[in-house]
Amino acid sequence: MRILMLTSEFAPVRGGIGTYAREVARAASALGADIEVIAPDYGRDNTVEDRRLPFEVRRFAGGLHSMRDLPSKIRLARRSMASGQYDVVHAADWPFFIPVALSQHLTDGRIFMSVHGTEINETQTLLKRLAIKCTGVFGLRTEIIANSRYTGELFRERFAVEAQRVHAIPLGVSEFWFGERKDRAATRAAYGIPPERIVMVTVARITRRKGHPATLAALSDLSRELRNHLTWLVIGPDGEADYVRELRSLAGSISCDMRFMGALPDHEIRDIYGAADFFCLTGVHDPSGRVEGFGLVYLEAGAGRLPSVATSIGGVPDAVLAGRSGLLVQSSIDDIARAITKLAENADLRSALGAGALAHARELSWARCAARTYGLQPAARPSHRIPDHVPPAIQPREPASAIKAYSASSP
Template structure:
């Protein structure tokens, strides 16, 4: 059986959407057909060794927090590929590790696929990194993209030949985990929410995600939907500022910040909401952008209507007016109006949630994603 070497900086126990994406791709490969070579985040997010021994495939960690395409890293990657009989390589992120492609081919690797995310769209915007991304595109067999936004941005940076070889590969959703009856009542009871209208946001607490926009919109929401609660699920450096912002707007009693929650409890936290909202926005002149936003699809699978920001690829996760609404996340007014509409019209909200789950079941499951990856790795 042929094997694939996954080379990545993005791997659990380090948290994040890309980490979860790469891990799911690895776990869904056939038994005995994958090896992971990755960086070592240390014990900040738990013991990586304890995590690694639970995986159904070998995980080899370099003793560094970041893998770079250095001669030493390339030598070890080539040695692993030879010892494990790997004839294909999957780079968890094209930039910068994809620059090792030619060296990996000299180790007998026949097929190379490199994933792109929001990170690579940032590389495509700057002259020096754009040239490096163009080199990666010329060397690999396939650059993947998450959706229309990332495809257009990356395609402008790479050669026409590389752009023609780009293929879509976005994260999937486990619809058995993320479902309407995932245990939302327990979360409501835990936080004393009762039967109050709840808007839930699941994300890291960082400026791009737009939790501050939700809080600034909240006084307007409460004026129309008295008793509503904003449930912010996640942890991050923005937490203290969000707390202060809620106090400044006089809504701290109706804003609940849960902090980090175990992965096993995420579906229940989605299910505790009536509407999902994350009004993300692009920052830093386009360098800080939402690549896709798997949380919107997980919310849709849970049966919630979604309110998404218009940053980067986030709109690719919403069928406008069918599964949710897209707003400008820089301003509280559009977000407030969207939330008031969905909280105040339960029939429309329910129908959007039902259509969203049906869409995810049809187009965004991990089975679909796994088949796509198999085709890319085999050249089908």
């Protein structure tokens, strides 16, 4: 099978779409497909890094997408699609939707377009919807690949496309996250964390929709004894400057060992997963229209046998199986606080859900994702049964917190 993938985001830039494009291409190649990826060069020579990949990467001059880049992308898609006989032409993200649609007459191959969540809402302006309609982006030849059931349903709500042309295919986890990590005790010692402490870790850009204040407010609701026994490691680059300042100010108002670690390389994050007790990311609904289409980071933590505390928004329920790989709760401070308490106080529960998180991460491989996307023969792999353990229901209780009031009124 010959596959042409066009993406506006790729290494060396780090991001969800870039990860998706690289890992699907890598997995498709391992399953026997002949795949070419067309990606921006970001104004640098990427030859050395690209040669390490098991597929061909053709770079074009450019960086992160801007609407002024659309004419050049249209010309690029036309040249690329006319240059070879492809079984599949895959627009891995929305900036290549119109370019591929305008050139689909140049190929007999199947036309795939991947949707990731937020861009579905961002294309609802009158001008963008008109452009999509006039160029036949979601015409009868187009098959939609959604990264979760939620994203697929959101797409169908916004566009009149038949259900049989929308395929919800959850993302996968790179084998890297299952790899060797430093000894738990050594990692804790390196960060000055005593062995008896419960370590909760969050990995996400510090931005509003990731919900750090909700977690912080929940921590303020814990008993003083438990809060003094817990360390919260917050890993990720800063987002909106005003939001980061507010969060840091709030963090100083409660008695808790909360550490802002900044952006860390993946190998250090993998080591920290091995030294932590559970993962926590409590995303909130974003009025701007940005959504959590899936939640790959929960699976990466699961590969380190970490169960998750997560809020049931967007596509997260595909990444965190409620009661099997983590505790999935509503976006309320009470529910988050109770879930954190359950995992912090119950080692047996952490172990059972951690085993389920590992099994779920193993099941959702990139090989499975590529096989389902392109109709390739999946590689044989051992079955990893996910435990059927379901923790007791979380009962409501009365909260009281100054931080809770801030969280409830924050966007």
